[in-house]
Amino acid sequence: MSGIFGMNLKLSIFGESHGKSIGCVLDGLPPGIALDLEALQLELDRRAPGKNNLSTQRKESDMFEIQSGFFEGHTTGTPLCAIIKNSDQHSKDYSILKDKMRPGHADYAGYVRYQGFNDYRGGGHFSGRITAPLVFAGAVAKQALAQMGIIVGAHILSINTISENKFNPMGEADELLQEIAGKEFAVMDDAVGEQMQARIISAKADNDSVGGVIETIVQHIPAGIGAPYFDSLESRLAHMMFSVPAVKGIEFGEGFAISQMTGSTANDEMHYVDGKVATTTNHNGGITGGITNASPVLFRVAIKPTPSISREQNTISLAEGQDTKLTIVGRHDPCIVQRAVPVIEAATAWVIWDMLLEAKKWEK
DSSP: OOOOOOOSSSEEEEEEESSSEEHHHHHHHOOOOOHHHHHHHHHHHHSOOOOTTOOOOOOOOOEEEEEEETTTTTOOSSOOEEEEEEEOOOOOGGGGGTTTOOSSSSSHHHHHTTTTTTTOOOGGGGGGGGHHHHHHHHHHHHHHHHHTTTTEEEEEEEETTTTTTOOOTTHHHHHHHHHHHHHHSSSSSSSHHHHHHHHHHHHHTTTTTOOOEEEEEESSSSSSBBGGGGGGGHHHHHHHHHTTTTEEEEEETTTGGGGOHHHHHHSSSSEETEEEEEEEEOOOEEETTTEEOOSSSEEEEEEOOEEESSSSEEEETTTTTTTEEOOOOOOOOSSOOOHHHHHHHHHHHHHHHHHHHHHHTTOO
């Protein structure tokens, strides 16, 4: 397997859910980037478990330790390594899962792929716990992008069948995106957010789980970022998004709905505003030909319901070679959407920064 992603910026993640620590190595960072460590920690805190009854009660502080690549407040240009120690593993909760495969999880697929040598405790390297170092990497990228005036923000568009309004495709106020990021439940409309939270609690009480949709926007990004075909911005973002556990779909701009529009409606007409090129609409999500066109980059990802539920389910026993029943015990999120928001933001920021550096290679 490869745990490395990126072209100019190489991100490597390592660790298992119930191992001693998890972490990442960031290779290719430009030297001299000022990093606010407290702001980095705040991003990890947004993702951390055990804060309320909407998430798993596993208690992890997610405090990071930088091992290299950072000196006197700035990146050095050498690989930056950070680790996050695990401290609240209940590995005994998973002993039964060595042979009994959890429906909806990667247990069986991972067992076959790694010939039974995979760490099954808590999902091992397949676990959403590994998104913590991804958030750290993305938090570094968000700070670098912010220094260029580029803002990445996201919100919970829907939980199960309950939805709030979409972002304005032409952009939102930066202050609104910052306000959403500061909320424990990242929505624009708090009244709708309360309904969403009630739906999560209801699923939990029923020993079930729910999923949802996260919408992301990248504002103030210049035109010309990306390349056609295999390195289109959509391709790179989709690759990264599907690397995040539980993501099962992605759409840019109008997404599938654009197929029901006519060309005259779907086309984003252009004009000049104060001497700069702009579009009058943003049905294509700020990307045409795989390249940014100066409109905000806008996309949505679908997050599936947490597969770990406390209901009895049908599965198989590899040891016995027959069908069996399984009731999953332990501490699990009835919904992971709210904790996935900073993960999607982080993953987005890393791709955008990487492709910005690629574009700079071609500048005259």
